[in-house]
């Protein structure tokens with residue numbers, strides 16, 4: 001059924017079954033397919049990254065110093081590898097250089113470590129034995145899931161042992177009455193969504209990397225994504241965790257209770273801990289019911305203020321059925337259409353500055369449709385939106401989402417991308433994008449998009465190559481601007497390696513000290529994901545030599 005409101009504005013219905021098309025079982029998401037081969041190492045000029053400047057140039061031109069070793073940690077020896085073979089067997093111990101190259105390189109192809117060993121445990125006991133050994137022998141470890149992170153958190157900086165959780169991918173229990181899922185950390189998010197989907201539930205989180213990211217990584221990075229507006233963050237949805245601490249201690253926090261007020265809620269430390277405090281091995285998570293009706297609309301707005309007002313209107317008029325409110329500027333739309341195969345402009349006749357993707361999910365199709373139509377009509381009447389389309393079928397809904405979800409991948413195809421993932425009060429959200437545009441003039445393309453419903457801006461700056469002068473124009477300006485606006489320098493991607501030294505823009509000295517206290521308590525030797533999240537304790541541990 002089509003209902004024309006004005007011009008190109010087409011409204012039609014689309015049920016939940018139809019709306020978000022899961023990839024076929026076993027298929028790999030576009031994001032995973034596009035994992036680029038490592039080819040370069042990026043210089044990092046920000047003085048706050050001085051310690052790591054050498055790392056970025058490891059093995060580079062003569063005359064430069066290169067990092068040889070972090071003296072806190074031991075060198076990996078053959079005897080260590082032999083020991084890991086005893087724990088895991090040959091299949092669980094990877095020393096092949098091609099496989100290591102991929103695991104050493106992050107999704108953006110921006111960070112490359114030089115680990116010589118990747119381990120694939122299949123049980124918690126094996127994770128515990130590995131960490132016990134690494135802890136005793138002071139071998140540094142980087143836990144790794146699907147390696148889809150965007151802040152260099154899941155790859156080694158030096159030669160840390162890579163502990164990949166991908167082989168721990170069993171679903172342990174699903175309670176069909178409560179919707180509580182218990183599974184191992186290496187389960188792929190999309191597979192879990194398909195599994196609970198066929199039993200009448202959905203995962204409370206969804207992100208572009210769903211086809212390759214793993215639930216343990218999602219939890220460790222407190223991934224936000226596209227459903228946070230509706231279902232809240234993992235801090236609320238995760239009910240329990242099993243975690244292995246740095247010294248091999250297994251911390252069983254794998255409860256399935258909604259309510260448990262017995263002292264400190266320890267699991268929260270590991271949600272968003274980015275693998276620096278412990279390795280998440282099992283997850284218990286509550287999944288909401290899958291609702292019968294979903295509508296997806298793609299709308300055009302003339303200016304940012306109209307986007308903001310449209311959001312306010314959507315909350316009032318759509319209320320509880322509003323399930324996503326995403327925005328992208330014209331630059332973001334153009335990048336997707338140019339670089340991502342199979343994308344189509346949802347509003348080809350509209351050349352506006354801003355676009356919104358609005359999704360409703362509810363249990364009564366007629367009711368939801370009426371509400372959405374009323375909202376769209378009033379938004380048009382008030383001049384908030386100039387144009388729009390509502391998906392008429394499953395493939396149209398999927399193609400609208402593809403445009404939004406594909407921005408990150410599309411940008412990665414066109415040279416260097418400086419990425420910022422910021423929480424900023426809604427009224428100021430786009431001002432920073434405009435500021436950066438006038439600051440950088442023609443030297444780069446400034447792209448703004450993100451989860452408007454969560455106050456989360458993805459500011460991306462695209463340039464032909466990574467360049468120190470350009471970086472100096474961007475940082476610390478972006479961080480200072482965000483701190484002054486009382487925002488956060490990481491809304492959902494975490495700090496990883498990229499932003500560890502910028503933590504003070506969002507956390508007070510006292511807060512960082514408390515965090516360091518937790519780190520010392522849980523990992524006194526600092527072997528777990530070193531150089532990530534917290535600024536490195538000192539640079540004196542780094543041994544450099546001239547090449």
Ligand SMILES: O=C(O)CC[C@@H](O)C(=O)O
Nearest residue numbers: 208405408419458459460
């Ligand atoms: O690449 C980015 O900046 C954001 C990636 C992801 O969080 C998204 O929302 O698409």
Ligand SMILES: [Zn+2]
Nearest residue numbers: 225451458492
């Ligand atoms: Zn995002």
